[in-house]
Every structure is written in C-alpha cells, then in structure tokens.
Amino acid sequence: xxxxxxxxxxxxxxxxxxxxxxxxxxxxxxxxxxxxxxxxxxxxxxxxxxxxxxxxxxxxxxxxxxxxxxxxxxxxxxxxxxxxxxxxxxxxxxxxxxxxxxxxxxxxxxxxxxxxxxxxxxxxxxxxxxxxxxxxxxxxxxxxxxxxxxxxxxxxxxxxxxxxxxxxxxxxxxxxxxxxxxxxxxxxxxxxxxxxxxxxxxxxxxxxxxxxxxxxxxxxxxxxxxxxxxxxxxxxxxxxxxxxxxxxxxxxxxxxxxxxxxxxxxxxxxxxxxxxxxxxxxxxxxxxxxxxxxxxxxxxxxxxxxxxxxxxxxxxxxxxxxxxxxxxxxxxxxxxxxxxxxxxxxxxxxxxxxxx
Amino acid sequence: xxxxxxxxxxxxxxxxxxxxxxxxxxxxxxxxxxxxxxxxxxxxxxxxxxxxxxxxxxxxxxxxxxxxxxxxxxxxxxxxxxxxxxxxxxxxxxxxxxxxxxxxxxxxxxxxxxxxxxxxxxxxxxxxxxxxxxxxxxxxxxxxxxxxxxxxxxxxxxxxxxxxxxxxxxxxxxxxxxxxxxxxxxxxxxxxxxxxxxxxxxxxxxxxxxxxxxxxxxxxxxxxxxxxxxxxxxxxxxxxxxxxxxxxxxxxxxxxxxxxxxxxxxxxxxxxxxxxxxxxxxxxxxxxxxxxxxxxxxxxxxxxxxxxxxxxxxxxxxxxxxxxxxxxxxxxxxxxxxxxxxxxxxxxxxxxxxxx
Numbered sequence: 210x211x212x213x214x215x216x217x218x219x220x221x222x223x224x225x226x227x228x229x230x231x232x233x234x235x236x237x238x239x240x241x242x243x244x245x246x247x248x249x250x251x252x253x254x255x256x257x258x259x260x261x262x263x264x265x266x267x268x269x270x271x272x273x274x275x276x277x278x279x280x281x282x283x284x285x286x287x288x289x290x291x292x293x294x295x296x297x298x299x300x301x302x303x304x305x306x307x308x309x310x311x312x313x314x315x316x317x318x319x320x321x322x323x324x325x326x327x328x329x330x331x332x333x334x335x336x337x338x339x340x341x342x343x344x345x346x347x348x349x350x351x352x353x354x355x356x357x358x359x360x361x362x363x364x365x366x367x368x369x370x371x372x373x374x375x376x377x378x379x380x381x382x383x384x385x386x387x388x389x390x391x392x393x394x395x396x397x398x399x400x401x402x403x404x405x406x407x408x409x410x411x412x413x414x415x416x417x418x419x420x421x422x423x424x425x426x427x428x429x430x431x432x433x434x435x436x437x438x439x440x441x442x443x444x445x446x447x448x449x450x451x452x453x454x455x456x457x458x459x460x461x462x463x464x465x466x467x468x469x470x471x472x473x474x475x476x477x478x479x480x481x482x483x484x485x486x487x488x489x490x491x492x493x494x495x496x497x498x499x500x501x502x503x504x505x506x507x508x509x510x511x512x513x514x515x516x517x518x519x520x521x522x523x524x525x526x527x528x529x530x531x532x533x534x535x536x537x538x539x540x541x542x543x544x545x546x547x548x549x550x551x552x553x554x555x556x557x558x559x560x561x562x563x564x565x
Numbered sequence: 566x567x568x569x570x571x572x573x574x575x576x577x578x579x580x581x582x583x584x585x586x587x588x589x590x591x592x593x594x595x596x597x598x599x600x601x602x603x604x605x606x607x608x609x610x611x612x613x614x615x616x617x618x619x620x621x622x623x624x625x626x627x628x629x630x631x632x633x634x635x636x637x638x639x640x641x642x643x644x645x646x647x648x649x650x651x652x653x654x655x656x657x658x659x660x661x662x663x664x665x666x667x668x669x670x671x672x673x674x675x676x677x678x679x680x681x682x683x684x685x686x687x688x689x690x691x692x693x694x695x696x697x698x699x700x701x702x703x704x705x706x707x708x709x710x711x712x713x714x715x716x717x718x719x720x721x722x723x724x725x726x727x728x729x730x731x732x733x734x735x736x737x738x739x740x741x742x743x744x745x746x747x748x749x750x751x752x753x754x755x756x757x758x759x760x761x762x763x764x765x766x767x768x769x770x771x772x773x774x775x776x777x778x779x780x781x782x783x784x785x786x787x788x789x790x791x792x793x794x795x796x797x798x799x800x801x802x803x804x805x806x807x808x809x810x811x812x813x814x815x816x817x818x819x820x821x822x823x824x825x826x827x828x829x830x831x832x833x834x835x836x837x838x839x840x841x842x843x844x845x846x847x848x849x850x851x852x853x854x855x856x857x858x859x860x861x862x863x864x865x866x867x868x869x870x871x872x873x874x875x876x877x878x879x880x881x882x883x884x885x886x887x888x889x890x891x892x893x894x895x896x897x898x899x900x901x902x903x904x905x906x907x908x909x910x911x912x913x914x915x916x917x918x919x920x921x
Contacts, residue, residue, distance in 0.1 A: 238640055240596040244673065245663035248753040253721070261715045261761075263849050269720030275753040277659060284594055301692040303633065307601035317600065336657040336691045338756025341716045347703075348713055357704055359617045360697045364625030365609070397604040397631040400694025405617070493619050 239321060244281040249424065250332075250417040251275030254340070259348050276417035277336040281316070282325040290452050290559055291325035291425045293418065297434030297458075299363040299402045301335035302328035304433065308540040309394035315539045318548045324555075327421065327428070331436060332414045333403040340406050361402040368399060370489050372536040373500065382485060384533035386541035395537065404435070418443035422450025429453040429555055434536065438462055444476055445469055453559040454478040455551060458536050460503045461510035467517075474519030477558040479551070480507045483534030483541075484527045500536070520558055524550065595677060600637040605780065606688075606773040607631025610696070615704050632773035633692040637672070638681040646808050646915055647681035647781045649774065653790030655719040655758045657691035658684035660789065664896040665750035671895045674904050680911075683777065683784070687792060688770045689759040696762050717758040724755060726845050728892040729856065738841060740889035742897035751893065760791070774799035778806025785809040785911055790892065794818055800832055801825055809915040810834040811907060814892050816859045817866035823873075830875030833914040835907070836863045839890030839897075840883045856892070876914055880906065 251272045258267040278293075279302065294316065296304040305316040305328055319326045333339040346352035363371065366378045374389065375381040381389045407413060418439060422428045427450055430440035437459020444451045454476050461480070465473070486500035507523055514521035526534050526547070534541050541547070607628045614623040634649075635658065650672065652660040661672040661684055675682045689695040702708035719727065722734045730745065731737040737745045763769060774795060778784045783806055786796035793815020800807045810832055817836070821829070842856035863879055870877035882890050882903070890897050897903070 238596050238598050239600070240594050242594050244595070245667075245670075246659055247663060247667075248750065251749075251753045253752075256718065256720065258718060258720065259715070260850070261717060263851070264717075265848060265850055267718075267720050267723055269722035271718050271720055272749070272752040272755065277657075277753075279662070301633075301694075303602055303692050306635070307603060311601075311603075314601075330692070336659050336686070336756065338657075341718055341757045344700075344713075344716055348710060348715075350710065354704060354706070354710065357700075359615070359704075360700055361617060361620075362612065362614060362623075362627050362697055364612065364614065364623050364627055366625035367623055393607075393628070394604065396609075396628040397607045397633075399628065400692065401697045492621060494616070494621055495619070 239317070240284055241320065242282045242284050242286055246277065246279040248275040248277055248337075249329075249421045250413060254342065256342055256345065257349070258345055271340075273338075273340040273342075274332050274413035274417070275337060276332050276414060276421070277330045278327050278421060280325065280327045281320045283320050283323050285323045286325040289324050290555065291327060291428040292319055292555070293327045293329060293421055293425075293428050293430045295329050295331060295414070295418065295430070295432045295436040295439055296334075297432075297436055298404075299361060299399045301398070301400060302330050303398045304537075305539060308388065308544060309391035309398075310388035310542075311391075312544070315544065315548050318545060319552070322548075322552050324552070325425075327425070329414075329418065329421065331404070332412070332417060333406050334400070339403040343406060358403065358405040361405070363399045365396055367491075368395065371491050373483070373485050373489055374535060376489060382488070382533065384484075385535065386484075386533040386543055387535040387537060388540070388542055395540070402435075412439070412442070415439055415442040416446055419447040419450065422452075423447065425450060427452040429455060429559060431455040431457065431551075432459065433457040433539070434459055441473055441478075444473055448472060448476060451476055453555060455554075456480045456507070457538070458482055458500070458503070459507070461507040463506060463509060465510075465513070470513050470517045474514045474517035474521070476519075478511070478514060478519065478521040479554050479558070480511060480521075480523045481538070481547070481551070482507070482523065482525045483536060483538045484532050524554070595673070596640055597676065598638045598640050598642055602633065602635040604631040604633055604693075605685075605777045606769060610698065612698055612701065613705070614701055627696075629694075629696040629698075630688050630769035630773070631693060632688050632770060632777070633686045634683050634777060636681065636683045637676045639676050639679050641679045642681040645680050646911065647683060647784045648675055648911070649683045649685060649777055649781075649784050649786045651685050651687060651770070651774065651786070651788045651792040651795055652690075653788075653792055654760075655717060655755045657754070657756060658686050659754045660893075661895060664744065664900060665747035665754075666744035666898075667747075668900070671900065671904050674901060675908070678904075678908050680908070681781075683781070685770075685774065685777065687760070688768070688773060689762050690756070695759040699762060714759065714761040717761070719755045721752050723847075724751070727847050729839070729841050729845050730891055732845060738844070738889065740840075741891065742840075742889040742899055743891040743893060744896070744898055751896070758791075768795070768798070771795055771798040772802055775803040775806065778808075779803065781806060783808040785811060785915060787811040787813065787907075788815065789813040789895070790815055797829055797834075800829055804828060804832060807832055809911060811910075812836045812863070813894065814838055814856070814859070815863070817863040819862060819865060821866075821869070826869045826873045830870045830873035830877070832875075834867070834870060834875065834877040835910050835914070836867060836877075836879045837894070837903070837907070838863070838879065838881045839892060839894045840888050880910070
C-alpha cells in the first residue's frame with residue numbers, strides 16, 4: 210500500500226503561508242486545549258457599608274485587591290512561554306480583544322501563534338472590582354469630600370490628543386494607522402479608572418502580576434501605558450516567574466537603585482513605541498508633556514539595563530520604517546505586523562537565547 | 566500493510582460517553598468557529614471632570630451606557646439559537662466562567678453543546694464601565710453628599726445568607742451543592758455594584774439586551790438574580806430578537822399590564838429556582854425577606870403568562886428531586902446537570918416547538 214506524504218518543503222511552505230493573512234486566520238476555526246478564568250491575590254477587609262434605600266447598614270468583610278485573569282491555552286501552548294497582557298489607564302482587557310474595526314486582537318493572534326495568553330484586568334478595574342471603602346467613609350461623613358478618591362475618565366477630547374489620533378480633536382493625522390472610522394468604539398472601551406483607591410507606591414496589581422508569573426512557572430509580562438512599567442515593578446517584588454518583559458508606550462522610572470537595575474537586567478526587556486511622539490502635547494498642571502519625553506525616559510532606562518549586562522532594547526517603530534502608529538498600536542490597522550515583531554522578539558530573546 | 570481501524574460501534578460508544586463527564590470534556594480540546602468582543606449601545610455625554618494631582622480639570626465628552634459583550638461561536642453554532650447570559654448583583658460575567666472550584670462554567674459548557682454564547686457585563690459593571698458624573702458633582706461640591714450614588718458590595722456575611730450557603734455565617738447546609746471549600750473564590754467575584762448610577766425605571770442594560778437580541782437575529786436571554794427579570798424588561802422594550810427567556814432565582818414583577826403580559830406570553834419562558842428557599846431570611850428595612858417570596862412572585866407571573874396562552878414554567882429544582890442547590894446554581898457541584906435541564910428546555914420549547 211502506497212502512502213502519500215506531503216514533502217517536508219511543501220509542508221514548510223504551507224506552514225509559512227498560514228500566518229500571513231489575518232483574514233484567512235479569522236475565517237479558520239480555532240482549536241484550544243483549555244480556557245477559563247481565575248483570580249490572583251485578594252485579601253479580606255473589614256467594612257462598614259452605609260444603608261441603601263432597601264438594605265440596612267452592613268458591617269462585615271469584603272475581599273479587595275484580587276486580580277481577575279482570563280486565559281486560553283492553545284494545543285501546543287506547552288512549547289512556548291505564556292504571555293500575560295495588562296491594559297492601560299481608563300481601559301480594560303478589552304484592549305487586547307477584537308479591534309474597534311472588528312479585526313482579531315492580540316489575545317487571539319498570540320493564541321493562534323501557539324502562545325498561552327492571560328488577560329488581567331488591573332486591580333480596581335473591570336472584573337477585578339475595586340475597594341469602595343473610602344467612598345463609604347465620605348458617604349457617611351467620616352472622611353472629607355476632598356479625600357474622596359479621584360475617578361479618572363479619558364474624555365473623547367483628551368484621548369484624541371493623548372492617544373495621538375491627530376493634531377487636534379476631530380482632525381486625524383493623514384497617515385494614521387488607528388482605524389478612525391471606528392473611533393466611537395474606542396470611546397466605549399474607555400471606562401472610569403479607580404487606581405486612586407490604591408496605594409500609589411505599592412499597587413497590588415504589581416504583586417498579583419508577580420504571583421501570576423510564579424503560578425505559570427514563568428511568563429512574559431506585557432504592560433501598556435499606565436501599566437507599561439508594571440512588569441518591571443512586579444519583577445522588583447518577585448522576579449522568579451518573569452521570563453521576559455514587554456513594556457508598551459509608557460514612562461520608564463528613573464530613580465531605580467543600582468541593585469534594582471541589576472535585578473531587572475537579568476530579564477530580557479523590550480520597550481515599544483509608535484509614531485509621532487512629539488507631534489502632540491498634553492497639558493498637565495506641571496506644564497506640557499509629550500510622548501517623546503516618555504521615549505527618552507525609556508532610552509535612559511534601557512541604557513542602564515545594558516550597562517548592567519542586560520538584554521534590553523527600545524523598538525521605536527518609525528525607526529524600523531513602520532509609520533503612523535497611535536498609542537493604541539495593538540488596535541492599529543497594522544496590529545498583526547507589530548504582534549509579529551513582539552513574537553519574533555520573544556522567540557529570539559527568551560525562548561532560544563543561543564540564537565540571538 | 567495492515568491497518569487498524571476502530572470498529573464503528575466502539576467509536577459510537579466512545580462518542581456517546583464523551584459528553585457524560587465534565588472531567589473528560591475539560592481534558593478534550595475545544596474547536597470554535599470564532600470569538601471576540603464588542604459593545605452594544607452607548608451614547609455621548611458631556612462631563613466636567615475635577616482636576617487630579619497631575620491633570621487639569623477636563624470639560625468634554627465621555628461615552629456611557631454601553632454594554633460589553635464577549636462571545637464564542639462553536640463550529641455548529643448556526644444550528645442553534647444563541648444564548649445571552651447576564652450576571653447578578655455585585656458580580657460580573659465571571660459568574661458563568663470557571664467555577665470557584667475550577668470546573669467548567671456554563672459559558673464553555675453551552676459552547677461545547679453547540680450553542681453560541683454571549684456574556685454581557687451589565688451597564689455600570691465590569692468592562693462596561695459606569696457613569697461617574699454624579700460622583701464628579703459631589704467631588705466638586707455641586708451635589709450634596711447624600712445624593713452620591715450608593716455603591717453596593719455584598720459582604721461575606723450577607724452573601725452567605727442571601728446566597729443560601731447555610732443557616733448562619735460560617736455554617737454550611739449539610740447537603741450544600743455549592744463547593745464550600747472554594748467559597749473564598751466566590752468572595753473574589755463579588756465586586757462593587759454601581760447600578761444606583763442608572764435610572765431605576767429604565768436601566769440601559771434592558772435596552773442593550775433587546776438590541777443584542779436583534780443584532781443576533783434572535784437569542785435566548787438569560788438573567789440571574791438582580792438581572793433575572795431583565796430579559797422580560799428587554800422584551801417589553803423590543804421583543805423582536807428574543808426567542809426565549811430564562812430567568813434564574815429572581816423576583817418577578819407583579820404590576821404588569823394585560824398588554825405587557827400579552828407581549829411576554831408570546832415568548833417561551835423558563836424560571837429556575839434552587840433549594841432551601843425558606844430556610845434563611847434576609848433582613849431588609851421593610852422587614853425580613855426570603856427567596857420563597859421570590860418563588861411565589863414568579864409562580865404568580867407564570868400563571869399570568871399561561872392564562873395569556875404562554876408557554877411558561879417554573880422549574881423548582883427540589884420538586885424534580887434535585888436537592889441542595891444554592892443561589893449560585895451555575896457554580897454548584899451539579900452545575901452540568903442543571904445546564905442540561907436548561908439546554909433540554911431550549912431544545913423542546915424554542916428550537917423544535919412541534920415536539921413539546
């Protein structure tokens with residue numbers, strides 16, 4: 210009996226073609242080994258809750274600081290390091306899912322490239338919930354109104370500038386990669402940010418991300434914008450489970466000790482920035498601020514890691530000839546291309562360090 | 566060359582066995598046709614946001630009342646009516662995912678039974694975000710503290726009683742179906758409820774659920790507890806996309822007009838209750854309240870639908886010999902068994918009404 214085999218070269222060619230088209234990928238069924246959700250961290254806290262129209266006041270315990278994590282493991286997920294994705298300010302894990310214009314997001318794209326993906330809602334956002342204690346105290350007159358935690362929303366007007374959609378609200382950059390026809394969908398993703406309920410110098414999300422890395426027996430931690438430096442902060446708490454760091458469009462801390470730099474230099478680190486960093490500026494109380502300043506802070510940080518022997522790099526997309534990317538580069542029209550760069554970096558720098 | 570084949574009868578026997586065990590199902594890969602997330606509804610709202618430590622005050626627009634929806638479509642999803650699942654008070658769509666003790670939740674269970682599943686975070690919860698306007702007004706002294714919207718948390722102590730885990734906090738019913746060893750995980754699911762920011766008589770979640778039904782060209786809407794009567798409320802706004810209603814452990818409204826009853830009687834309706842409804846009582850301002858009262862309200866409602874010619878029933882699990890179910894029956898140890906009852910009801914009453 211004759212057996213037909215696909216010649217290895219043809220097979221390799223077909224395998225090479227498969228990831229080229231996002232359209233064909235979206236049309237193809239996806240087989241996963243397992244999926245689900247769980248919490249990392251969380252502790253009991255006593256609370257006095259004011260009465261409502263129906264309920265009497267409650268004195269009891271609630272759980273706070275837990276981090277909600279949703280995951281998918283592809284069939285060959287064991288062959289690669291898992292990737293943990295954490296969203297930015299005024300957003301949720303929706304960041305990584307279907308793009309505003311309906312294309313596949315990074316979470317599924319990475320799964321289809323055989324990576325286990327873990328999406329975490331930051332503590333105080335989305336399905337992780339938040340600690341309402343200080344609001345209760347204000348409501349009951351036990352805390353002055355001025356100490357009510359700030360709730361931060363990104364207005365459409367602020368997001369347009371801060372996410373670098375265009376030079377002024379309503380006007381897009383001509384080479385804009387963000388799918389501007391779907392900008393209303395971006396606005397729907399923007400939800401109130403309650404991080405002001407957390408201690409600024411020890412955000413529980415950092416500890417929960419470190420614990421997730423340990424639970425996964427090693428993971429790449431990815432953060433964006435507000436959470437862009439959270440992977441580094443997690444590593445400074447416990448680096449055992451952190452195999453690599455991807456920081457996207459963020460400000461890098463400058464006040465790290467040499468011991469902290471030495472600790473971070475042990476972890477391969479990629480920092481990613483889009484285009485037009487100096488073409489818009491945000492007005493802060495302290496003056497104007499640009500994304501170019503954030504890039505500069507990260508270049509200084511990466512230099513420190515390199516001097517400490519680290520495998521670290523800044524990938525500034527326009528320097529690679531990739532133009533027009535917004536702050537939401539994981540949702541831009543060329544999001545697959547940028548995902549490919551990140552996956553290739555993980556392959557080279559984390560999974561097979563002998564072939565740099 | 567000899568070929569070994571599995572005899573067809575053995576294959577059929579194995580295929581028959583496969584769906585019987587949740588453990589084996591969890592071990593089997595899952596192939597889906599597509600997945601993703603999107604928003605339903607949402608409108609622009611002008612806002613004045615107080616300054617923060619860094620940011621100047623913002624006057625601009627935000628988007629509110631959008632409903633976040635996450636979905637999976639199985640390979641043969643086209644053969645069945647999609648199912649929309651909406652969580653209850655102080656919870657998120659986590660309700661339907663991995664159970665506290667790590668078993669498969671209803672969302673994946675229904676997908677593995679070839680149903681397209683849509684999980685919606687209620688407007689003002691989870692990834693849908695909430696409208697912070699009234700908090701801003703209090704913060705800026707433009708609204709009295711007493712008018713700050715109530716934030717509702719379920720304390721561990723309240724949940725123990727209200728979810729019927731046992732006769733008093735710390736003591737479980739002996740035949741409890743809820744996985745008590747994992748009760749801490751239930752506490753992590755419980756997040757602040759901001760429904761007090763919504764108009765009580767026209768919750769935007771109702772309108773968004775109705776719109777989702779239309780978008781899906783017909784769906785079964787399922788609600789639980791706080792949202793248990795939301796499918797009916799959605800149908801009273803627009804019933805075009807609502808093929809069936811599953812209300813779980815909720816209070817049924819009593820003040821409906823005969824025109825409203827006639828409208829609802831056109832939609833097959835199942836109402837589901839667990840066990841020990843009168844064995845615990847919750848202390849409200851207006852007196853004590855039991856789940857038995859909720860069951861009575863729903864029996865009266867179902868009687869009204871039946872008198873209006875409706876295909877409607879209350880499934881009270883202990884009456885079927887299924888004992889010990891808590892308020893979180895989709896997370897109880899016998900959650901697969903209860904899911905099977907719901908799926909069988911959908912098959913009989915919605916998908917093939919000629920075989921009742």
